[in-house]
Amino acid sequence: ADRSAAIEVDHLVKVYKQTRAVDDISFSLPRGSITGLLGGNGAGKTTTIAMIMGLVLPTSGRVQVLGHRMPEESAAVLGRMNFESPYVDMPMRLTVRQNLTIFGKLYAVKNLSDRIAELAEDLDLTEFVDRANGKLSAGQKTRVALAKALINQPELLLLDEPTASLDPDTADWVRGHMERYRKANNATILLASHNMLEVERLCDRVIIMKRGRVEDDDTPEAIMARYNRTTLEEVFL
Ligand code: ATP
Numbered sequence: 001a002d003r004s005a006a007i008e009v010d011h012l013v014k015v016y017k018q019t020r021a022v023d024d025i026s027f028s029l030p031r032g033s034i035t036g037l038l039g040g041n042g043a044g045k046t047t048t049i050a051m052i053m054g055l056v057l058p059t060s061g062r063v064q065v066l067g068h069r070m071p072e073e074s075a076a077v078l079g080r081m082n083f084e085s086p087y088v089d090m091p092m093r094l095t096v097r098q099n100l101t102i103f104g105k106l107y108a109v110k111n112l113s114d115r116i117a118e119l120a121e122d123l124d125l126t127e128f129v130d131r132a133n134g135k136l137s138a139g140q141k142t143r144v145a146l147a148k149a150l151i152n153q154p155e156l157l158l159l160d161e162p163t164a165s166l167d168p169d170t171a172d173w174v175r176g177h178m179e180r181y182r183k184a185n186n187a188t189i190l191l192a193s194h195n196m197l198e199v200e201r202l203c204d205r206v207i208i209m210k211r212g213r214v215e216d217d218d219t220p221e222a223i224m225a226r227y228n229r230t231t232l233e234e235v236f237l
Pocket residue numbers: 016017019020021022039040041042043044045046047048
């Protein structure tokens with residue numbers, strides 16, 4: 001096993017009653033890398049991320065995160081990783097600050113009020129920090145979700161379609177922020193996305209899943225060259 005890898009997935013399988021949601025996938029992501037996880041609906045992206053988080057048990061195979069086996073050794077790494085997912089809803093009546101305080105306490109963040117102020121500044125939320133979450137626009141809510149994902153300054157960030165449902169400008173801004181965060185912290189990012197342009201722009205590596213399997217795993221450039229296309233989007237047409 002490569003203990004220097006941020007994520008190592010080895011012959012991972014998840015079978016639900018009728019479905020092989022994840023069907024024998026293997027990959028290893030170096031620290032500091034940003035990888036796009038592409039695939040259509042039902043390809044197995046979300047299940048893969050949930051197993052990496054230690055939230056879903058594999059039927060067979062192995063997941064290691066920052067050198068620790070998941071979920072058995074998750075106590076050693078959960079504080080060093082975080083995720084953003086459309087499934088994390090925040091109470092609408094609580095303010096941004098109250099919501100971020102809950103997650104900060106969950107991760108035992110030190111100097112939490114300073115950290116919240118810093119994130120509010122970075123994510124342009126200072127004006128809204130005492131507003132109820134339910135009163136925010138979609139773009140503002142996404143920035144709060146990102147602040148939640150960054151509250152513990154994670155070394156490893158798992159993002160499940162972070163820019164879906166955002167207008168182009170806000171989506172661009174979110175991408176820029178992920179890139180800056182990664183560079184400043186040498187963080188590792190795994191980004192599930194349907195957006196080829198986004199993956200092409202951000203990622204140094206692309207894993208394409210189809211029906212639970214890894215269909216391709218390479219740089220965006222190599223994948224485009226292999227299919228003789230100039231954009232990733234065309235590869236999928
Ligand atoms: P999407 O882009 O739509 O989120 P995905 O690539 O994330 O898709 P998954 O959500 O991982 O795909 O789903 C993979 C397959 O596993 C699908 O066929 C799905 O119906 C099935 N599946 C996922 N979770 C469960 C579950 N808890 N019970 C039964 N089947 C499940």
